[in-house]
Amino acid sequence: MSYLVTVRVNGVEHTAHIEARLLLVNFLRDVLDLTGTHVGCDTSSCGACTVLVNGQAVKSCTVFAVQANGADVTTVEGLAKDGKFHPVQQAFWDEHGLQCGFCTPGMIMTTVALLKKNPSPTESEIRSGIRGTLCRCTGYNNIVKAVQAAAASGRMP
Amino acid sequence: MVTSDFEYLAPSTVAEASRLLSKYRGEAKLLAGGHSLIPLMKLRLAEPKYLIDISQVKGLSGIKDERSAIAIGAATTYAEIESSALIRRRFPILAEAAGQIADLQVRNRGTIGGSLAHADPAGDMPAVVLALGAELVALTARGTRTISVDRLNVDLLTTSLRPSEVLTTIRIPNLPARTGAAYKKFENKASHYAVVGVAAVVTMGAGGVCTGARIAVTGAGPKPVRAKRTERILIGKELTPSVIRRAASRAGAEIGDRFNDDIHASSEYRAHLTAVMAERAITEAAARAK
Incomplete structure (x- = not known):
């Protein structure tokens, strides 16, 4: 049907x-x-x-x-508008919040949702916020830095 | 992975959903958040011919203050429970437990009613709702039925809900004064399911003696159970660390030789964890009861 x-x-x-x-x-x-x-x-x-x-x-x-x-x-x-990265995409670029890149679209969308709920999360809130999105390269340190950078950018819509 | 084919039905009322359940008896499943059902369908462990989507049914989600209780719609998501100011104020254990379920994405879809009706032996909500002494309301074409949570869980993945009944409301009655509640789980690090979880609701009398206790264990056996032996040891005593430890050591008594044994934990380890998690949950509940 x-x-x-x-x-x-x-x-x-x-x-x-x-x-x-x-x-x-x-x-x-x-x-x-x-x-x-x-x-x-x-x-x-x-x-x-x-x-x-x-x-x-x-x-x-x-x-x-x-x-x-x-x-x-x-x-x-x-996410990108007028050829410009969304602040979360820019932060993942700047902080190299990826290794192989496979999880990156999911990680970025999770981060967008997390920062909308909690615009200035602590490191532990970031780690628990993204726990449903796995990076098999284990590149979490830079991912967490990227989330922090996006939060601190003052550019979040 | 691709599920078997099915017909998708989206009724707008609970009565219509129940009628569809009776019409397609045995061949239909209710779809709420879908985070237990869809994975089972992908593995073809479930192959319903009809899926009745109740996630958009009006009046089936939301949290209402009924003064002597709060009423949680069965299709209310964990995310809504976790962030509800009313629940945080009146039943903080529910918000805390909801926030420990899986992850942000799953909590946006998974529902309290789905968790109770699916009756996964490692679910969190079944234990918390059992410890809180909830009352469940189910609807059929013939009317509504109220079920005490003590009579809900029958066995592994099996509840006392009848085939054409739709669980509509989880009503949590107010707790007596000087009552504390806590949920402690040892979680699987990948799925965040409870390897063993214990929910404790403890009431202290004016004289510093425990006057009421409801302790519920999940993950340990085929279904969530009250640890009644533990409850009896606590009631009538001052909850000193040694009393709590002795009571907690009996928290697996009702599970007996039916501890789960799988790749996540052996039955011996689960029996040990049951006592440890019970001790932690009771200790925290007692501290909050003051």
Whole structure:
């Protein structure tokens, strides 16, 4: 059975006929060609697939796309404005908050959500805030520095 | 991973959800946060033909002050519980426990009702709600039924909710004066599930003697259980460190020879952790009861 869904992704409305079992992450990657959102573990553990649904960080491998019907979704592709990095992207660049880069889209989206809830987190709040997003390179020290730099940038929207 | 195909239904009322559950009896599952169900469906350990999405049903989420109790809608997320000023003021143990579940992303989706109805043996909420002596409200086409939390958990992943019942409300009654509550868990470092978790609610009388105790253990056995042996040792005594230690050492008595034994921990280790976590939870609850 096919379902008609309309999802607003990075400010653009998309309408598509999909199967109920299509996961949100596969809708983004395979239907909309937005491959910035990664699939890591596919078991809601690693957080590489983190996107914002109505402003809240969720693991898009554990949400069916039909559940996002009518929702507002932001992926890593939606952060930069007018060719300029979002302050969290800039901070990850400046502090080299990545090694292989695979977790980076999820880490950045998690950070955007974390800083919206808590604009000036302590180091321990940052570490517990990002604990649902795993960096298998174990590059956490620079990731934490990047989150601190983004918080201190005074540029967070 | 791809789940089996299913039909997606999104009723707008609880009554409609219950009707759909009876209509597709045995072939339908309720979908709330989906963070237990969807992973099971990916592994094809669950293959419902119909998914009834109740996450958008009006009146099924939110936290209400009923003066003598608070009423938490079954579809209320952990994130909402963690950040609720009302819960932080009246039942801080609930906010603390909700904040220890999994991670920020999972807490934005996972719901208290889903946790109770799914009855994962390592879930956090089942133990906390059991220690708080909650009352659960379930709805069918024929009306509502109130279930004491003491009668909810039947066995591994099994509750006393009937096939067409929808859990709608978790009502937590006010605690007596001089009552303290705490939840302590030893968590798996990857999943943050409780290897063993203990929720303790302790009431102290005016004379410094314990007059009430509800201790609930999760993660240790197939279902969350009250540690009634421990409770009986505490009641009527001053809660000195040695009394608490002796009571906590019996916290696994009701689990007997049914301790879980898996890659995360052996049954012997879980039995040991049960006493340790019980001692910590009771000690903190007693300190807060003053």
